[in-house]
Amino acid sequence: MLKFKIFFLFALLLLITIAAQANEKGLKKTTFIPQWVPQSQFAGYFVAQEKGFYRKHGLEVKILRGGPDYPPSALLKEKRADFGTMFLSTGIQKRSQGLPIVNIGQIVQRSSLMLVAKKSSGIYSPRDINGRKVGLWGSEFQVQPKAFFKKHNLHVTIIPQSATLNLFLRNGVDVASAMWYNEYHTIINSGINPTELTTFFLSEYSVNFPEDGIYCLKKTFDHDPALCRDFVKASLEGWEYAFDNPEPALDIVMKYVVDGNIATNRVHQKWMLERMKDIINPSGNTVPLGTLQAGDYNRVVQELKVNRLITAVPSFSDFFIDCVSHD
Amino acid sequence: MIKNLGLAFKLIIFILTSTTIIFVAAFVYNYHYSKKTLLKNIEENARNLTLSTVYKIETVLRSVEEVPLNQASIIEKYPYQRQDLLKLVQSAVANNPEIFGSTFAFEPYAFNPTLLYFAPYYYRNNEKIILTFLGSDSYRYFYLDWFQIPKEIDSPVWSEPFYDEGAGNIIMSTYSVPFYKKIDGKNKFRGVVTADISLMWLKDIVSSVKIYKTGYAFLISQNGVMVTHPEKQLIMKESIFSIAEARKDSTLRQVGRKMITGEPGFVPLQDFVSGKKSWMYYAPLPSNGWSLGVIFPEEELFADVSRLSKQVLLIGVVGFTFLCIVIAFFSRTITKPLGSLARSTSEIVKGNLDIELPEVRANDEIGKLTRSFKEMKVALKEYIANLAATTAAKERIESELKIARTIQMSFLPKHFPPFPDKVEFEIFASLEPAKEIGGDLYDFFLLDEEHLFFVVGDVSDKGIPAALFMAVTKTLLKGTAEPQLKPSDILKRVNLELCQDNESNMFVTVFCGILNFKSGELLYSNAGHNPPLLVRAGQEPEWLELPKGFFLGVFEESQYDTKKVELRSGDLLLVYTDGVTEALNENKELYSEQRLLETTRTYPDNSPEELVNNVVNAVKSFSKEVSQADDITVLALRFKGIKEDSPYPGFFQYA
Numbered sequence: 001m002l003k004f005k006i007f008f009l010f011a012l013l014l015l016i017t018i019a020a021q022a023n024e025k026g027l028k029k030t031t032f033i034p035q036w037v038p039q040s041q042f043a044g045y046f047v048a049q050e051k052g053f054y055r056k057h058g059l060e061v062k063i064l065r066g067g068p069d070y071p072p073s074a075l076l077k078e079k080r081a082d083f084g085t086m087f088l089s090t091g092i093q094k095r096s097q098g099l100p101i102v103n104i105g106q107i108v109q110r111s112s113l114m115l116v117a118k119k120s121s122g123i124y125s126p127r128d129i130n131g132r133k134v135g136l137w138g139s140e141f142q143v144q145p146k147a148f149f150k151k152h153n154l155h156v157t158i159i160p161q162s163a164t165l166n167l168f169l170r171n172g173v174d175v176a177s178a179m180w181y182n183e184y185h186t187i188i189n190s191g192i193n194p195t196e197l198t199t200f201f202l203s204e205y206s207v208n209f210p211e212d213g214i215y216c217l218k219k220t221f222d223h224d225p226a227l228c229r230d231f232v233k234a235s236l237e238g239w240e241y242a243f244d245n246p247e248p249a250l251d252i253v254m255k256y257v258v259d260g261n262i263a264t265n266r267v268h269q270k271w272m273l274e275r276m277k278d279i280i281n282p283s284g285n286t287v288p289l290g291t292l293q294a295g296d297y298n299r300v301v302q303e304l305k306v307n308r309l310i311t312a313v314p315s316f317s318d319f320f321i322d323c324v325s326h327d
Numbered sequence: 328m329i330k331n332l333g334l335a336f337k338l339i340i341f342i343l344t345s346t347t348i349i350f351v352a353a354f355v356y357n358y359h360y361s362k363k364t365l366l367k368n369i370e371e372n373a374r375n376l377t378l379s380t381v382y383k384i385e386t387v388l389r390s391v392e393e394v395p396l397n398q399a400s401i402i403e404k405y406p407y408q409r410q411d412l413l414k415l416v417q418s419a420v421a422n423n424p425e426i427f428g429s430t431f432a433f434e435p436y437a438f439n440p441t442l443l444y445f446a447p448y449y450y451r452n453n454e455k456i457i458l459t460f461l462g463s464d465s466y467r468y469f470y471l472d473w474f475q476i477p478k479e480i481d482s483p484v485w486s487e488p489f490y491d492e493g494a495g496n497i498i499m500s501t502y503s504v505p506f507y508k509k510i511d512g513k514n515k516f517r518g519v520v521t522a523d524i525s526l527m528w529l530k531d532i533v534s535s536v537k538i539y540k541t542g543y544a545f546l547i548s549q550n551g552v553m554v555t556h557p558e559k560q561l562i563m564k565e566s567i568f569s570i571a572e573a574r575k576d577s578t579l580r581q582v583g584r585k586m587i588t589g590e591p592g593f594v595p596l597q598d599f600v601s602g603k604k605s606w607m608y609y610a611p612l613p614s615n616g617w618s619l620g621v622i623f624p625e626e627e628l629f630a631d632v633s634r635l636s637k638q639v640l641l642i643g644v645v646g647f648t649f650l651c652i653v654i655a656f657f658s659r660t661i662t663k664p665l666g667s668l669a670r671s672t673s674e675i676v677k678g679n680l681d682i683e684l685p686e687v688r689a690n691d692e693i694g695k696l697t698r699s700f701k702e703m704k705v706a707l708k709e710y711i712a713n714l715a716a717t718t719a720a721k722e723r724i725e726s727e728l729k730i731a732r733t734i735q736m737s738f739l740p741k742h743f744p745p746f747p748d749k750v751e752f753e754i755f756a757s758l759e760p761a762k763e764i765g766g767d768l769y770d771f772f773l774l775d776e777e778h779l780f781f782v783v784g785d786v787s788d789k790g791i792p793a794a795l796f797m798a799v800t801k802t803l804l805k806g807t808a809e810p811q812l813k814p815s816d817i818l819k820r821v822n823l824e825l826c827q828d829n830e831s832n833m834f835v836t837v838f839c840g841i842l843n844f845k846s847g848e849l850l851y852s853n854a855g856h857n858p859p860l861l862v863r864a865g866q867e868p869e870w871l872e873l874p875k876g877f878f879l880g881v882f883e884e885s886q887y888d889t890k891k892v893e894l895r896s897g898d899l900l901l902v903y904t905d906g907v908t909e910a911l912n913e914n915k916e917l918y919s920e921q922r923l924l925e926t927t928r929t930y931p932d933n934s935p936e937e938l939v940n941n942v943v944n945a946v947k948s949f950s951k952e953v954s955q956a957d958d959i960t961v962l963a964l965r966f967k968g969i970k971e972d973s974p975y976p977g978f979f980q981y982a
Contacts, residue, residue, distance in 0.1 A: 159475070160475075166472045166486070167472065169549075170484065170549075171480065172476050189551070189566050189568040189572060190550040190587075191566075191568055191584045191587045265565045
């Protein structure tokens with residue numbers, strides 16, 4: 001009798017263990033590539049991962065370490081990642097070039113791309129940039145500056161800008177590209193005071209391009225729309241948590257930073273997280289998180305067309321799939 | 328408040344307050360001056376330490392710089408093949424142990440029009456020197472700082488420190504020298520020659536800097552990034568500016584800005600790790616614009632000064648206590664005799680002159696004071712004894728005088744009406760004595776049933792002699808007066824009596840008269856006295872005509888006459904002494920005979936008593952506050968006559 005009981009208990013224990021394993025296995029495995037190295041720009045995804053929001057939505061997400069050598073478009077194309085973040089302009093360009101991707105969640109509503117110049121170089125207004133050396137990043141970062149130069153009829157020498165701002169800091173270029181949430185603060189924390197800089201927010205001086213959005217192949221969405229929706233929803237939860245709990249969110253970001261061996265510091269990531277809030281959910285914003293507005297889309301498309309950066313234009317409904325409003 | 332405190336307390340308060348102010352001022356000055364001097368020396372030491380460390384680092388950096396500079400100049404001057412370049416790079420690494428790796432990195436297609444990348448890189452790996460070729464889609468070196476910056480700024484440059492993952496996560500920095508080729512007469516950029524160095528030796532040099540107990544050195548790059556620091560987690564992650572931002576320390580940011588602009592300096596600041604108040608000397612590394620800071624806590628810096636200050640303070644406190652005791656003791660030696668002196672004198676004040684004053688111990692001010700008090704006590708005792716005797720004598724004299732005065736006054740008739748059964752006349756007299764005993768006299772008595780003798784006199788002097796003289800005169804007059812004698816005879820006899828043995832040469836003026844009150848005949852004589860006023864009934868007052876006669880008591884042969892006047896019913900005679908007419912007021916004016924005349928005229932029908940009182944009151948109100956110098960004597964006599972058929976004898980009416 002006793003023996004039977006022990007056997008029964010053992011069997012039960014075994015069953016529970018198997019069930020748990022089955023449950024683990026029940027999580028849908030998926031892969032995500034952010035468009036840059038670990039930093040607060042991706043706080044929402046890191047938080048969703050660390051706080052178990054993905055798991056809660058039935059996802060087991062592997063976050064790949066991003067960087068300049070790992071463009072998400074390439075990884076999506078090569079199916080090395082299921083989801084990736086991209087600038088809206090990049091997404092449209094890639095789609096126009098024939099990469100069958102869809103935007104399943106527009107995260108950043110306001111462009112944080114800016115041009116920065118030292119006042120000591122005599123640059124105070126857009127026309128002072130004419131004839132100067134301007135550091136620009138790769139193609140997806142060049143659309144807005146180029147529109148800006150066109151708008152103000154500026155002829156400049158474009159110098160490819162590396163991952164650092166040292167070229168600018170050593171006066172190798174007169175104007176540098178900067179993300180408000182990142183490089184701008186790096187400049188400040190390299191000893192240059194904000195008052196010594198002239199800044200050109202391209203959202204104001206040029207056109208506002210919504211930036212980071214979540215992309216996947218159309219095929220991925222068609223295959224498992226629920227997976228995509230869950231990923232977007234969990235990511236948005238991550239962002240909301242990060243904005244509401246900046247210090248725990250920073251702790252998480254710093255963990256990724258350390259793991260990624262990124263030479264950065266907490267105050268910089270703090271600045272970045274605060275700016276992310278400003279551009280993801282700007283004050284007065286009425287757009288629901290994760291939504292791309294047709295107006296924004298059309299404006300970006302128009303700019304890209306005018307600049308002859310795209311030829312074929314996908315329709316808005318083909319390009320953007322609202323994963324927030326639909327269940 | 329402080330006025331009520333004891334001398335000892337006041338001394339302690341004032342002396343200690345002054346001493347404290349002096350001590351504190353000297354202490355503060357000394358403290359600050361010591362600190363300043365110390366700081367100057369320390370700045371010197373810190374500068375030497377910093378500069379010697381900078382020099383050590385610079386020596387290494389300069390020697391490293393030489394290698395790519397030489398290589399660049401070689402390939403700019405001489406034609407080269409691929410093998411030459413490889414050899415050149417390989418030997419650069421092999422011959423310079425401090426160089427970790429080196430390359431010639433060419434612009435795209437600059438080495439060979441078919442090659443996008445050409446950058447042979449030799450580097451150390453476990454004692455071996457290994458060749459690899461840089462450049463791939465994922466490593467587009469011409470977009471990297473070590474290539475781009477020298478290219479764009481046209482000059483050799485040290486890179487910001489970076490982690491080299493391939494070399495085992497060590498911090499490295501690259502010295503890049505651009506090289507050019509003359510094409511169509513123009514210098515055309517071709518690429519850069521580099522030398523990578525590990526910064527591990529830097530860490531050793533910098534961490535070997537020790538100053539005081541916990542002072543240390545750190546190095547920041549041109550962007551302010553921590554290259555070496557005792558706190559490892561700061562290295563390469565934090566910049567001096569991010570630390571300043573995290574600590575909200577704007578001073579640190581200012582210092583950081585100065586450091587990266589290549590300035591040396593010596594500044595106070597808060598240590599950004601320990602948070603302690605510290606000082607820092609900083610100086611730039613001229614080669615790469617990095618900055619070395621040597622930082623040490625102020626408490627260690629000023630430990631000696633602080634210790635010395637504490638000791639000085641302790642000495643001060645002990646000194647103050649000692650001073651306090653000394654002052655208390657010293658002031659007690661002053662205040663104790665002063666206190667017992669005060670107690671003794673308060674006894675003296677109470678009248679106890681027999682109290683013993685404290686012993687004189689020293690010949691200082693206190694001793695002198697005590698001696699003075701002793702002498703004063705003796706003098707006081709003598710004086711009081713004298714005063715008591717004098718006062719007793721004076722009191723005796725005064726009481727005797729008072730008695731004499733009383734006796735003198737008792738001579739004079741004082742009961743009015745004196746002869747109530749005589750209706751033929753009314754008489755009233757008053758003598759207001761002056762403070763001093765005077766010599767006035769008046770008297771009247773009946774000589775027989777028809778004759779009234781009356782007299783008013785004034786002795787020349789004052790005092791007891793005058794009183795005695797007056798008594799003698801009055802007695803003589805009374806003894807001499809007889810109905811058969813004329814007034815002049817009476818005066819003659821009295822004069823003779825007075826002249827005998829009058830060695831004092833006193834004299835007396837006298838007016839006397841004998842009134843036959845049955846007939847109204849008045850006989851009178853005068854010895855140098857003021858003329859009386861005669862008021863005839865219903866007429867103006869007039870001066871009575873006087874016979875000649877010298878005052879009594881001077882010449883034995885003096886002659887006196889008697890004059891006669893018939894008084895009618897209602898006539899009044901007013902006799903007085905010069906105390907009336909010579910009374911003075913505040914303005915030194917005499918009352919005068921004129922005023923007496925006026926006063927008398929004002930009261931024509933008054934009875935003698937009323938008239939006398941009116942005159943006395945008029946004189947008194949004239950003199951007011953001026954004290955009376957002489958006796959005031961007034962005598963009034965009214966003759967009424969006789970009406971036979973009157974039922975009330977003595978009563979009749981005037982028209």
